[in-house]
Amino acid sequence: MKKPTDSELEILQVLWDDGESTVRAVNEKLSESRHVGYTTTLKLMQIMTEKGLLARRKEGKTHIYSPTVSKSSTQQQLLSKLLHSAFDGSASSLVIQALGNSKSSKKELDEIREFLNELDKKKR
Amino acid sequence: MKKPTDSELEILQVLWDDGESTVRAVNEKLSESRHVGYTTTLKLMQIMTEKGLLARRKEGKTHIYSPTVSKSSTQQQLLSKLLHSAFDGSASSLVIQALGNSKSSKKELDEIREFLNELDKKKR
């Protein structure tokens, strides 16, 4: 499956957050942060359906769209792309960069430590 | 500064690895992994110079190019973009995804743990 474009990702985010939605609903959500015409959103969602990123069913006169790809698998895909294109495939250097420049809370850092321990367990 | 495109990033990688280089050298490096015409690389590097991503000086008849942006700041830029577009700004979830799907060595994991401890120290 091909990587979603930036605009496509925006739409996926809305659908992951809100669940299946009409074009109108998605467009209104997007319009909160920037101007975007209704038919622009419509066209993108039609294209995404052709590509297989979205599925739709008809309800009355409108279509209701839902994602066919999961959030985590998409995140994985984008992350893996970045890992190889910008970090020479070194996950640890990516992770350290990510942590270095983000003000993560103590709680989040503990969460990560916990995760590291589990990984270790599996390794042993 | 605008995010480099995929092709631009490839070129930056060569220059970060090898240091300042001619178009020919960059093109040869790129050609190791995929076919790409000499003038294609030339054109891209000219555009990157216009954009301010590269600088060049003349030596004899050829130009010698060098990056004006650092690898780490570019990584940071791309990471931050991904963080917000795909991970709702949650660095910990990005990090956990990154670790979960990469087979990092014990040593790398320890490196990360070490980094977490330093972050904690600074937090206190």
Next chain:
DNA sequence: AATATTTTACGAAGATTTTCGTAGAAAGGC
């Protein structure tokens, strides 16, 4: 000096992504 090679500059084609106008179909209100 004539010829060949290398490099640059330019422009434009091709591909992809993003945007929206227009027309027509579908539904609802009067």
Next chain:
DNA sequence: GCCTTTCTACGAAAATCTTCGTAAAATATT
């Protein structure tokens, strides 16, 4: 039923990114 609103389909313009052909300038070779 007729008018208004909402939605879809289509096509194409605009923007960005990628690719390369061609020609001219600079240099090297013989």
